């Protein structure tokens with residue numbers, strides 16, 4: 318391995334037991350007939366990009382889909398292929414869903430080198446879960462997390478969803494309590510977006526989803542309740558205890574480089590952005606370089622500033638100026654000042670950071686601050 322700086326590796330696994338009503342990710346039910354062939358192709362891709370860029374990876378994220386559905390044998394094979402490219406301290410996350418514990422041996426996953434798990438809980442309320450088309454019960458979620466902890470996992474994340482049908486402030490607080498009582502280190506809270514073409518968008522249930530105002534209330538409540546329980550907000554939707562921030566996800570917001578493998582996966586390497594289409598057929602059959610689709614390279618000061626403003630650590634304008642001498646940090650601080658008093662942001666020295674209220678308006682606010 319050469320001395321180039323480490324990058325991240327993302328592997329998309331597009332298989333799920335059943336499609337959730339709201340889901341717009343590239344994933345489809347089961348696909349067991351593909352597991353073996355898909356794993357082989359992923360391993361080929363790891364070698365292809367490993368040789369092309371000759372970069373060590375200090376984070377690996379198996380996302381989806383439901384990567385844990387592949388089971389410990391296939392996942393261990395993927396890990397063995399990735400190992401020569403991983404730094405010894407790499408953060409290695411696998412996503413899964415509650416109810417997979419009976420399909421996956423968590424001890425074997427740890428043995429294979431996976432050291433972080435992320436589960437899609439979404440809610441601890443049976444009715445809310447059923448409305449989303451989730452297949453697990455809160456009980457199964459509890460059993461899954463406990464089984465992972467028993468195997469030694471001490472870095473576990475749970476996803477919660479805001480604005481879902483039937484959700485109330487009380488049920489949201491119960492879901493947060495549920496996560497906290499399980500002793501997890503990380504919680505992601507995403508607002509439900511009704512994506513066109515999904516079963517949810519076509520169903521009457523969409524009328525039971527929270528409107529913008531209600532979703533905003535849920536968001537602020539979640540921020541407050543998580544903070545009370547010791548979860549530090551470090552990004553618009555992400556909260557961590559004991560400093561267990563998601564190192565891999567931080568790299569997207571810090572504009573660091575990564576390779577994405579699998580249909581729908583995106584890459585950013587050596588100033589170039591590209592992605593694979595949402596087609597498992599193309600991923601399996603086309604040569605990797607022929608399958609890469611170009612994206613605009615990005616990398617401008619606006620993108621850098623926007624990504625930093627997603628983080629609670631905020632945007633340090635002196636750092637921005639040193640990277641992009643054409644930008645005036647003083648102008649940005651001046652533009653930000655009027656939003657400090659209403660509690661939308663904080664200015665500390667050279668750094669501007671949003672409060673939870675500010676995160677809610679982050680698109681409009683970012684434009685005001687950056688462009689005046």
Ligand code: SF4
Nearest residue numbers: 333336337340381382
């Ligand atoms: S488990 Fe996740 S990826 Fe799979 S269908 Fe549900 S939301 Fe989509």
